[in-house]
Amino acid sequence: MVTSHLNLPLLAEGKVRRLYRLPDQPGRLLMVATDRISAYDHVLTPDVPGKGAILTNMSLWWFDQLADIVDNHLVSVDVPAEVAGRAMVVEELDMFPVECVVRGYLTGSGWAEYQGHRSVCGIRLPDGLQDRSRLEEPIFTPAVKAPQGEHDENIDYLRLVKLVGPEVAAQLRSLSLQIYQRAEEIARKRGIILADTKFEFGRRADGTIVLADEVLTPDSSRFWDAESWQPGKGADSFDKQYVRDWLTKESGWDRASDQEPPALPDEVVKATSRRYEEAWARLTGGQGPEEVSDEQAQNEKRTDGLSEESGEVVPTAADVPGEPESRGADRIGAMSRVVVEVMPKPEILDPQGKAITSVLARLGHDGLTVRQGKRFEITGEGLENRLDEIHQVASELLANTVIESFDVHVED
Numbered sequence: 001m002v003t004s005h006l007n008l009p010l011l012a013e014g015k016v017r018r019l020y021r022l023p024d025q026p027g028r029l030l031m032v033a034t035d036r037i038s039a040y041d042h043v044l045t046p047d048v049p050g051k052g053a054i055l056t057n058m059s060l061w062w063f064d065q066l067a068d069i070v071d072n073h074l075v076s077v078d079v080p081a082e083v084a085g086r087a088m089v090v091e092e093l094d095m096f097p098v099e100c101v102v103r104g105y106l107t108g109s110g111w112a113e114y115q116g117h118r119s120v121c122g123i124r125l126p127d128g129l130q131d132r133s134r135l136e137e138p139i140f141t142p143a144v145k146a147p148q149g150e151h152d153e154n155i156d157y158l159r160l161v162k163l164v165g166p167e168v169a170a171q172l173r174s175l176s177l178q179i180y181q182r183a184e185e186i187a188r189k190r191g192i193i194l195a196d197t198k199f200e201f202g203r204r205a206d207g208t209i210v211l212a213d214e215v216l217t218p219d220s221s222r223f224w225d226a227e228s229w230q231p232g233k234g235a236d237s238f239d240k241q242y243v244r245d246w247l248t249k250e251s252g253w254d255r256a257s258d259q260e261p262p263a264l265p266d267e268v269v270k271a272t273s274r275r276y277e278e279a280w281a282r283l284t285g286g287q288g289p290e291e292v293s294d295e296q297a298q299n300e301k302r303t304d305g306l307s308e309e310s311g312e313v314v315p316t317a318a319d320v321p322g323e324p325e326s327r328g329a330d331r332i333g334a335m336s337r338v339v340v341e342v343m344p345k346p347e348i349l350d351p352q353g354k355a356i357t358s359v360l361a362r363l364g365h366d367g368l369t370v371r372q373g374k375r376f377e378i379t380g381e382g383l384e385n386r387l388d389e390i391h392q393v394a395s396e397l398l399a400n401t402v403i404e405s406f407d408v409h410v411e412d
Contacts, residue, residue, distance in 0.1 A: 006030075006080060015043050016055070016219060022089065028075055032087040033214070037264075037272065039244050040255055041146075045263045052086035054276045055217045057348055060088070060403055061284045062216045065186060069178050072211040073202065077345075077403075085348060093202025093212055096164055099145055099152060100172050102180035104138045105195040107131055107222065109154060122156030130232035132195070132224075138180050140173045143198070171209055172201060183216050190282050192238065193229055197221035218279045238279035242272055277354075338383055340394045341407045343373035348403045374398070377411075 008020040008030060015038040020030040033052035037044050063072045073090040080087075103110050103120065110120045111131045119125060121141035129135075142160045143152040161169045176199055187194040198220050200213040214220055218239035225236035246268050247253055253261050264272075344350045353372040360368050376398050378390055391408055399406040 006082060016052075017214075025089070027092050029090050029092050030079060030083075030087055031090050031213075032083045034086075037219075037240060037243060039240060039247055039261070042261050044243065044261055046269060048269055048273050048276070050273060051276055054280050055214055055219055056086045056088060057403065058217045058280055058284070059214045060348075061400075062183065063211070064400055066179055066182060066211065066215070069182060070175050070211045071208060072215075073213075084346075090212070091202075091204070091210065093204060093210055095200065095202040095212065096168070096172065097145055098155075098160060098163060098172070099143045100176040100199040100201065101141045101143055101154075101196065102138050102176050102199075103141055103196040104135055104180065104184055105193065105222075105224075106133045106135060107195055110141065110196070113154065121154050122158070132229065132233070132235065133231045138177055138184070140176055142172070168209070175199075175201070175209065175211075179211070179215075187223070187283060188226065190285070191226045192279070192282055193224040193226050193235070195222035195224055218276050223279050238275045238282070240272065242275055243268065337411050338378045338387070338390050339409055339411050340376040340378065340390070340398050341373060341409075342376070342394075342399045342404050343371060343406075345403055345405050 006020060008022065011019040011021050011029065013019070016034055016036050018032045018034065020032070022028045022030055033055040035047035035049055035051045037048050037051060060074070060077070063074050066072070073093060075089040075091060077088050079089060106114055106120070106125070106129050113120050114125055114129060118127060120139060123139050123141065125135070125139075140157070141154060142157070143154050144159075144163075146152045155163075157169065157173070160172070163169075164172070179199060180194070180197060183197070184194045194216070197216055199211060199215060202210050202212045204210060221239060222241065223238040225238070229235040243264065246264070247261055248255060251262050253259065344353075350371050353370040356370040356372065357368065360366075360370070376394075378393075380386070383390070387408070394406045394408055395401055
């Protein structure tokens with residue numbers, strides 16, 4: 001099948017994503033996130049505007065945070081203009097037929113299973129837990145992926161071993177728990193509880209296990225507001241739980257019936273969009289110096305003698321594309337500082353800039369659009385001989401070159 005707007009062979013289509021073959025790039029696929037939203041194994045109408053871009057941008061950001069734990073399938077964000085900002089070029093992998101679910105809190109299908117058996121996926125849990133209780137340790141509870149329209153089946157670890165073998169099962173469990181623990185810590189520092197999430201993995205031809213699909217988005221995770229969370233009670237969420245709640249509590253739809261769910265009202269669509277945007281803004285809004293990784297600390301050591309003024313440090317990125325050459329090289333002798341300016345790439349969401357733009361409109365300043373970037377001023381001895389080094393510093397430390405571009409120039 002070839003789609004009319006992309007003119008590419010459609011390999012697969014899920015509830016939210018489409019996978020296309022790239023005939024001119026063997027072993028590569030184009031993964032496009034649509035604005036569709038699903039709940040209870042149904043694709044709902046209408047779409048949630050901007051949702052596909054948020055899913056894609058969050059995945060890109062998380063891939064960067066997790067790069068030291070596991071490789072991922074991202075090749076580039078050099079995609080057709082029609083899907084810019086909500087698509088990525090990825091490796092074609094041999095995908096494992098399971099979803100690797102990790103639960104740090106008891107809720108959803110895990111809570112339902114616990115009520116009947118005091119266990120989840122064969123893992124015995126203490127008596128007396130409530131819906132939304134925090135577990136003593138995160139648990140790995142895999143599920144078998146079902147055909148579209150059917151519900152995934154939770155399985156125990158022994159069933160996973162039968163499906164993929166003992167060695168791969170152990171790797172999937174270990175990687176899933178490591179990823180969850182890293183993400184949970186990052187989210188907690190930003191006032192968000194990562195209650196549970198699911199990962200998908202594939203295998204390269206050489207046997208390497210790779211993180212694939214999307215990762216740690218409001219579609220695949222439960223994000224709760226840390227301040228409002230209480231065991232046994234509700235919590236403000238930044239995911240599609242709002243949609244689930246409307247369907248089961250307000251819409252009049254019987255989940256057990258054969259009827260399709262009703263269309264989402266405009267206010268539900270807008271509220272869902274706001275929740276996804278807040279998840280993105282809270283999680284990726286910037287890292288303070290206290291959150292610099294060990295790798296970044298090593299990079300800082302390599303830049304000894306260069307001082308940084310203003311701005312925030314962002315995670316390092318893999319696969320650095322070509323960057324612009326320094327301007328003003330003919331003025332090296334008179335330089336007093338080198339400035340690195342970092343901006344989100346045009347196809348990448350900018351939640352801070354969007355928020356400022358909205359405030360300006362409310363204050364009567366219509367027609368003004370803000371994109372928020374960062375400015376770094378680097379001073380030091382002998383800068384005329386260190387411009388290549390400054391470019392390296394910018395690409396490795398100051399800019400996340402998967403989603404940001406930078407410019408280096410000289411100021412007198």
